[in-house]
Amino acid sequence: MNEPIKKIALLTSGGDAPGMNAAIRAVVRACTYYRIECVGVYRGYEGLIEGDFEVLSGRHVSNIINKGGTILKSARSMEFKTVEGRAKAYENLIEAGVGALVVIGGDGTFTGGLKFIQEFNFPVVGIPGTIDNDIYGTDFTIGYDTALNTVVEVIDKIRDTAGSHNRLFFIEVMGRDAGFIALNTGIGSGAEEILIPEKDIGLDKLEESLAKGRDKGKTSSIVVVTEGEKIGKSVFELGDYIKEKYPAYDIRVSVLGHMQRGGSPSCFDRVLASRLGVAAVECLLDRVSGVMVGVINNEVILTGLNKAIKLNNEIDKELLRVAEITSV
Amino acid sequence: MNEPIKKIALLTSGGDAPGMNAAIRAVVRACTYYRIECVGVYRGYEGLIEGDFEVLSGRHVSNIINKGGTILKSARSMEFKTVEGRAKAYENLIEAGVGALVVIGGDGTFTGGLKFIQEFNFPVVGIPGTIDNDIYGTDFTIGYDTALNTVVEVIDKIRDTAGSHNRLFFIEVMGRDAGFIALNTGIGSGAEEILIPEKDIGLDKLEESLAKGRDKGKTSSIVVVTEGEKIGKSVFELGDYIKEKYPAYDIRVSVLGHMQRGGSPSCFDRVLASRLGVAAVECLLDRVSGVMVGVINNEVILTGLNKAIKLNNEIDKELLRVAEITSV
Amino acid sequence: MNEPIKKIALLTSGGDAPGMNAAIRAVVRACTYYRIECVGVYRGYEGLIEGDFEVLSGRHVSNIINKGGTILKSARSMEFKTVEGRAKAYENLIEAGVGALVVIGGDGTFTGGLKFIQEFNFPVVGIPGTIDNDIYGTDFTIGYDTALNTVVEVIDKIRDTAGSHNRLFFIEVMGRDAGFIALNTGIGSGAEEILIPEKDIGLDKLEESLAKGRDKGKTSSIVVVTEGEKIGKSVFELGDYIKEKYPAYDIRVSVLGHMQRGGSPSCFDRVLASRLGVAAVECLLDRVSGVMVGVINNEVILTGLNKAIKLNNEIDKELLRVAEITSV
């Protein structure tokens, strides 16, 4: 029979997201509550291999709930992709008396966790932390809501100057292969058009939409664009293309970039992170492994890591309609 | 047979909330989209009686999606509580050729709308706009998410000074008879204790909790308190009571007050307001009346105004547990 | 002949202010630059007496430039007001090999420092840190600019709801006996009237001013009031007085309180704190003692602590005129 878990290790991996620290705090506090020990692993799977561990107490997580980034740092690890690397990591955990692992991150993070379970039958639970909201098994990933607010606040500022100068702005936001950030911030900032991977509107539709706005006397416009290729063009190429075809437009391009990953988390993200951090610890105490904890319809739901990795979160088609109607 | 609706009137009533302007914009845009006219009514039911109307075009709602308050203003109307007042309001609407009414607000707003339907069989649809989140039939009311962020940002600032001086702060937040704001901001700001109407912890438990924190070496503490009576005391009496009983505490009281109702809406509130504004217009075009549009489990759901008024939104019991565990 | 200073002690005392951490960082960095040691003293003069010291390295001050509060904490010390207390503090410093002391705070902080110089001929330099801007010898105290921004941001929010409801708000801001915060935030937030200790406008003038606004059709008003007695009344009594005399007004009172002391410092305060922190260390290395470092007309200026304590910073009379003209 298995012994009860006495020590849990915790790491953050992949792109960082606001609210990761709130999740770390919740995991540590839940460990305290259930009288088990929590070991922080620095720099993700890299630190797991190097044995870069520290026992985390209440002192480590006091006053971090409102801080962006991750106090445990994050890193990509090539070595963890090798059997030898993972074996080393496993030995470090066993040696440290750790009985289970909580990993906070996205697809790549969960893939690493899944390998670990398969090879060593070591209990792992995942917490979805990424601003992109592209994880199956949860309505919201930690950091997504904060990123939405960061983006609309910046677009509000850009609109001030766009409106003063009658300009057309192409604004590139993050999201990898998913249009969640672009679609929601496009609606939230009152963008005239939104370009997302899930719906190729084509250049014709974009041009038509801009022409319609101009005919109605709109003197400035915002187009929100998901990073990566759009309509076969980069956002700068897109700007150049429109500029050449419609010289009357005074066009500017702005790539929001990494600021979207930082900042103090929103209340929503702090509460979400607190819920999921507690849930992850309780899962492990209940002998559940191989799952990601998420929130669906406002309830904590478990999803197999395998499924969380393979399936995609779908954007809400209704929002596409709302975007079209409100940008009329 | 009924004629198709050609003109919709729109008002905001009750306490204002961030995102009301985004909802106004969405209603106006949806009207444009469906080629009907939108008439704005100033100062709620008071303006309905006085015929304080203005046709709203795209120009009126451009650049308001990010503004707090309501461009239509809000007011309490004693006259609308009389049959004569309502009759006058009805005549004004008929005279202006208005075929339906959208009301944005809370319980009181919907009560007025319901009366209006009952007496004149006039189509009315409600949109929930209040920071308190105390409306049955929607997971979130417009303005609630923004208020949560406003409160945690302020408590973050207070914690800076609380931590520098080893002080105990009692912070009163809004919420009327509901603990949504207190519970979520209490978790989100890492409060040591949260006092809400839904769960009377009693003075003993509060004192015990503070004592426990002190024993663990916590040198500063935040207690978030819902407005209204708590444990039979006002927040100032509560502060005085603890101060007298535990002279060692350096106690401060802060009442956050009306700032919670203002500010630029969060992306979440802007998107929610856009969805509900569009949904309200589509309801009326579909000949649906007497309902409130809300979002439950991320879908637009209709709830009878009667039910929305009579029933209460319940706080999430799981969050009480999360609060307890993470404040350990 | 005196030996060169090898070790500097540093403390913060009195009410904390945003930017104190930036000043601490600058002092520590300047010590590193000039190859001397910096000893942090916790909880102000209290920690000086108790010997609550820690050597501060780069690690201690990394990532604190943007944090509110003070990592060294602050406290009031009754014991330091006694000869015995100060003697104990002196002994601790000597024992720790400390050759000079930097104190960050306001009048009370400098009074303590001056006593220390007089009794033990121990080198002390002061840095003005308080949101109130009431220190003679500097155009700006550290924290003042941040507090101004905090206050106008909150009043912007309150104006959203004031404007939606046609209300009159009395808003109390900090400032002790000085109207700097009220006067500047009153102008900056477009307040209809500003009540400051330096200029008793009297109730008559206030009533006249409100009446004039009403006559011009102003439907909402903001009156910014410095804390402490105004026109012989507390801000609540003032609200009640106007409410009783002019029942037509829908009056609200908001006391902003301690949030004004917290928050991430503005760029201005961070740069000011960095300049003054460096200047304080350079003073001591140059064998200058008994002074406060300040910025006057954008240059670092030294003022005797005695003078800094006794004299008052005067508000800018021209601003009173600007306030009157722009609130017309």
Place this chain on the structure above:
Amino acid sequence: MNEPIKKIALLTSGGDAPGMNAAIRAVVRACTYYRIECVGVYRGYEGLIEGDFEVLSGRHVSNIINKGGTILKSARSMEFKTVEGRAKAYENLIEAGVGALVVIGGDGTFTGGLKFIQEFNFPVVGIPGTIDNDIYGTDFTIGYDTALNTVVEVIDKIRDTAGSHNRLFFIEVMGRDAGFIALNTGIGSGAEEILIPEKDIGLDKLEESLAKGRDKGKTSSIVVVTEGEKIGKSVFELGDYIKEKYPAYDIRVSVLGHMQRGGSPSCFDRVLASRLGVAAVECLLDRVSGVMVGVINNEVILTGLNKAIKLNNEIDKELLRVAEITSV
């Protein structure tokens, strides 16, 4: 003898800046106070030629003190660079009964105003509004302080993620040919290195500085760079150069762009704009023309437009030293 001025025209021109609306409000309010009329000119000199005028009343400027951008809009005008264009503008002003002109903007704006005075002897006063702070004759231009805060807030967010991933960020900020924004935000955000046009540190010094940081165990770094050519390279080329030479660095480049021009103005900018707006009107009433109103050593100072255009504002050399010491 000259008649008294009864009507003043007002325009904003060039790149917009936060606080321009506060200045517009102050000009309008001062006109009301002195019982003269204020005519707003839309889209700068372009609107002057087209006669795009509107009489501005209190209603136009209520609730704009906190808004970014300019309600009068801005534009570049090629036609105003021709004698014919200016003659047309002059005729429009005379026809409208306008006796004097206030122009808000930067160098280009003042050049236009100066031409106008020279050719038509028409009274013009300038107000410095630009985020770049590159105008001689004032310690601060309107919008500069707000831009500093916007930039440090964004860099704070980027540092969250830089610190979590041990990355080196090159961040490009605005400033045209002046390093004010880069130098102050570099100090304010605790940047490891600052590249400004006024001080060519050379690639060697930059590499040395980065190496020093790495040797001290700094795992993430921020380099703030003024827009335009630096060290003969664009910021992207600079990033590539370092990346190639030091493959160990994980380098990211972020161009902050137009968001720096927008946003709600800081209290400092609102008060500055209020002072300068009032001063501009009072100048014209006092028959002063051909000057820019600025603030030097906290007093309103007049500078000939000719001088304001030709001379440059110098950065504070002391700050270079502070930057070096605090980034040690």
